[in-house]
Amino acid sequence: AESDGSLAASRCATAVANSNIALIKYWGKADERLIIPRASSLSLTLDGLSTSTTVQFGASDADSLTIDGTTQQGTALNRVSAFLDIIREKAGINLPARVTSANTVPYGAGLASSASAFAALAGAACEAAGLDATPRELSRLARRGSGSACRSIFGGLVKWNAGHDDESSYAEPVDSGDMDLAVIVVLISGEKKPISSREAMRRTVVTSPLYDAWIDSCQDDLDAALAAIRQGDVERFGELTEANSFGMHASMMASRPAVLYWLPETVSALNAVTSIRDGGLGAWSTMDAGPNVKVLTDGRDAERVADELRNRLPDCEVQIHRPGDGLRFVR
Numbered sequence: 001a002e003s004d005g006s007l008a009a010s011r012c013a014t015a016v017a018n019s020n021i022a023l024i025k026y027w028g029k030a031d032e033r034l035i036i037p038r039a040s041s042l043s044l045t046l047d048g049l050s051t052s053t054t055v056q057f058g059a060s061d062a063d064s065l066t067i068d069g070t071t072q073q074g075t076a077l078n079r080v081s082a083f084l085d086i087i088r089e090k091a092g093i094n095l096p097a098r099v100t101s102a103n104t105v106p107y108g109a110g111l112a113s114s115a116s117a118f119a120a121l122a123g124a125a126c127e128a129a130g131l132d133a134t135p136r137e138l139s140r141l142a143r144r145g146s147g148s149a150c151r152s153i154f155g156g157l158v159k160w161n162a163g164h165d166d167e168s169s170y171a172e173p174v175d176s177g178d179m180d181l182a183v184i185v186v187l188i189s190g191e192k193k194p195i196s197s198r199e200a201m202r203r204t205v206v207t208s209p210l211y212d213a214w215i216d217s218c219q220d221d222l223d224a225a226l227a228a229i230r231q232g233d234v235e236r237f238g239e240l241t242e243a244n245s246f247g248m249h250a251s252m253m254a255s256r257p258a259v260l261y262w263l264p265e266t267v268s269a270l271n272a273v274t275s276i277r278d279g280g281l282g283a284w285s286t287m288d289a290g291p292n293v294k295v296l297t298d299g300r301d302a303e304r305v306a307d308e309l310r311n312r313l314p315d316c317e318v319q320i321h322r323p324g325d326g327l328r329f330v331r
């Protein structure tokens with residue numbers, strides 16, 4: 001009975017990962033199957049936006065997935081099964097898995113991300129499968145589930161080295177010195193995404209005449225951002241963040257047909273950020289594959305910037321997020 005117990009224990013594990021927001025973006029793949037990006041990217045892992053995932057091998061007849069209490073079928077389950085196949089093959093096990101996941105923000109609100117989801121899944125599945133993976137190996141594995149997930153293995157500022165193959169494409173932490181950063185999320189309510197980020201980035205790469213110009217600017221943006229971080233220059237870092245995001249969205253909008261995530265309230269929020277900056281407070285916008293606007297600020301200005309945003313955008317929910325930790329195992 002005792003050996004059964006330890007066997008069962010080794011087949012079940014829980015891990016928690018925080019989401020991350022890219023400040024120099026990942027958009028477009030060089031290899032679709034391995035998820036190798038066209039350019040390196042830089043992100044901040046945030047507190048308060050996390051996924052907790054439990055994986056149990058051998059407890060069910062087939063793979064199953066429950067997110068926030070709702071059983072998932074179809075695309076979501078297939079994507080998790082395909083990801084688990086990579087781990088099963090590495091571990092040499094052939095058992096179905098029961099995956100149970102809970103987000104601190106409601107799934108579908110536009111904030112629960114594939115980054116925290118696949119980082120937590122990679123951690124829990126490796127641990128449950130008895131694989132002893134280093135953080136770098138976990139990052140490479142999480143990347144196979146969703147590119148941005150490789151960055152959520154680590155806390156704080158994180159760089160994803162694009163690399164050129166499975167081995168060389170992984171994330172690693174970046175020393176933030178004494179920089180104190182915060183990201184304010186402005187929630188723009190909207191319907192479900194018109195198009196998934198996966199499909200949208202494929203369309204941008206294939207059809208947008210502006211894509212190559214943007215991707216060519218990414219390495220320079222990244223190098224300049226890393227230099228600004230070393231110098232503790234939040235303003236320069238913020239300017240690069242905002243410019244890189246607008247460039248990405250411009251390239252999306254030039255796709256055929258256009259990829260447009262913006263809603264009218266999105267434009268109001270972007271203009272609010274400019275006007276707060278004109279008033280002398282440091283605030284810089286960035287956006288991902290959805291209508292929400294995220295605002296980078298010096299941590300010491302976060303409360304004041306959030307108040308200014310609330311005054312200008314009375315219909316939006318505004319939340320401050322501070323830097324968060326990397327992947328953690330629950331034992």
Ligand code: DP6
Nearest residue numbers: 022025026146147148197198288289
């Ligand atoms: C706009 O990581 O969700 O958030 O690799 O296809 O799963 P897949 O894409 P995903 O894309 C994230 C794109 C982004 C920018 C970023 O996080 O760098």
